[in-house]
Amino acid sequence: MDAVGGLSQVETLIMGLDTLWVLLSAFLVFFMNLGFAMVETGLCRSKNAVNILSKNFIVFAIASLSFWFIGWGLMFGDGNAFVGLTNLFFANGGVDEGFGAISWARVPFWAKFFFQLVFAGTAATIVSGAVAERIKFTSFIVFAFILVAVMYPVTGHWIWGGGWLQNLGFFDFAGSTVVHSVGGWAALAGVMVLGPRHGKYRADGSTVPILGHNMSMVTLGGLVLWFGWFGFNPGSTMAVGDGSAIAHIAVTTNTSAAVAILSSTIASWFLLGRPDLSMIINGALAGLVGITAGCAFVDVGGAAMIGLVSGVLVVFSVLFFDKRKLDDPVGALSVHLMNGMWGTLAVGLFAIDGITGTATGNGLLNGGGFGLLAKQSIGVVSVAGFSFAVALAVWLVLKYTVGIRVTREEELTGLDRSEHASEAYAGFQIID
Structure with missing residues (x-):
């Protein structure tokens, strides 16, 4: 066939289909912003709804600019084992040079960039x-910019950008560690520096339940996130040609979520005496986070086991953080941090060498010994140490310069009025 732009018509068609697949997957991941906004808002009180919606709306704008400004270059630029050093700023103007670690993706540069951007925004x-x-709106914006500009790209380079963990043989297909654990460690540092909400704990240390104001919104948000995850995981193939791999990843992703829903339901029934809806929804998200690292490396049975543990882990984790007075209104630490680590380690347990074409070696439970599990453990610990330390430092600098927490009066009034002079439900009397 005649060449078109240096490519044959067949090659041009393949690139077009791959580009369509990558962008559609990216659009699904972008759509997850709606899911996060609904889950977070519904699990918090109505007096803070505008504030939480505002943060979720603006955070992707912040991520877009910071990842374009320097994040992409630090993450995917050719450099050393620690960080990218070439073509650091403004994504090299869209010129696909000096980014060898992602040259395997045979799609146009801006398709690669946008797909990676939506992952950065998720963190x-x-x-x-x-x-x-209880956080100041401006302080959150500053932290989000730094997270996507520096913290996320550095560890991302280690794993996806040709860095030392990738060279070690550490595997994280779609981001249990790269996205979810990094975001979770940054969140944990923030929770520790901020302290709990006023009224969350009694004088004797016992927990006062602060219920979310709209569980219908939470449920819809959970379903949006589940749907979006079919872009998150299968889309990480970044090519449409291997249909069997895409289908395999879709099924392992769904299976882990489904089993985690059931195990979190049973665990909450046993521990709390009731099938708690927030635990059921977070169970689904925990199963999705847990399978994200290994969705292309385990079979369906392995995915079911990952989901089984994820659902139980999220329930125990929520109770654990509450007892430690680490106030997390939506369970993000339990979903993303704890299950991000679990899902990454699970690759070392359940991986089946070459099941979708990637030579991972077999996990411990498939006769592969401790080698892969050891490498996964090194990755989990190293990313934890770096991410938590840097995030803690950033939070502390913000605390002692511009401040990060609203006043007691502003918090009790609600951030909608104190920060935005607005109400989410004007004209309705809603008792928090």
Whole structure:
């Protein structure tokens, strides 16, 4: 066939289909911003709804600019084992040079960029829910910019950008560690520096339940996130040609979520005496986070086991953080941090070498010994140490310069009025 732009017509068609697949997957991941906004808002009180919606709306704008400004270059630029060093600023103007670690994706540069951008934005969104109902709006914006500009790209380079963990043989297909654990560690540091919401704990240390104001919104948001995850995980193939791999990833993703819903339901029934809806929804999200690292490396049975543990882990984790007075209004630490780590380690347990074409070696439970599990453990610990330390430093600098927490009076009034001079439900009397 005649060449078109240096490519044959067949090659041009393949690139077009791959580009369509990558962008559609990216659009699904972008749509997850709606899911996060609904889950976080519904699980918090009505007096803070405008504030949380505002944070979720603006965070992707912040991520877009910071990732374009320097984040992409630090993450995917050719450099050393620690960070990218070439073509650092403004994504090299869209010129696809000096980004060897992602040259395997045979789609146009801006398709690669946008697909990676929506993942970076997700990491920042995770922080929003954990620090909800007491953080200054401007301080959150500054932290989100730094997270996507520097913190997320550095560890991302280690794993996806040709860095030392990738060279070690550490595997994270779609981001249990790259996205979810990094966002979770940043959120944990923020929760520790901020402190709990006023009225969350009694003098004796016992927890006062602060119920979300709209569980219908939470449920819709959970379903949006579940739907969006079919862009998050299958889309990470970044090519449409291997249909069997895409289908396999879709099924492992769904299976883990489904089993996690059931295990979180049973766990909450046993521990709380009732099938708590917030635990059921967070169970689904926990199963999705848990399978994100290994969705292309495990079979359906392995995915079911990952989901089983994820659903139980999220319930125990919520109760654990509450007892430690680490106030996380939406359970983001339990969903993203704890299950991000679990899902990454699970690759070392359940991986089946070459199941979708990637040579991972077999996990421990498939006769592969401790080698892969050891590498996964090194990745989990190293990313934890770096992400938490840097995030803690950034939070502390913000605290002692511009401040990060609203006043007691502003918090009790509600951030909608104190920060935005607005109400989410004007004309309605809603008792928080």
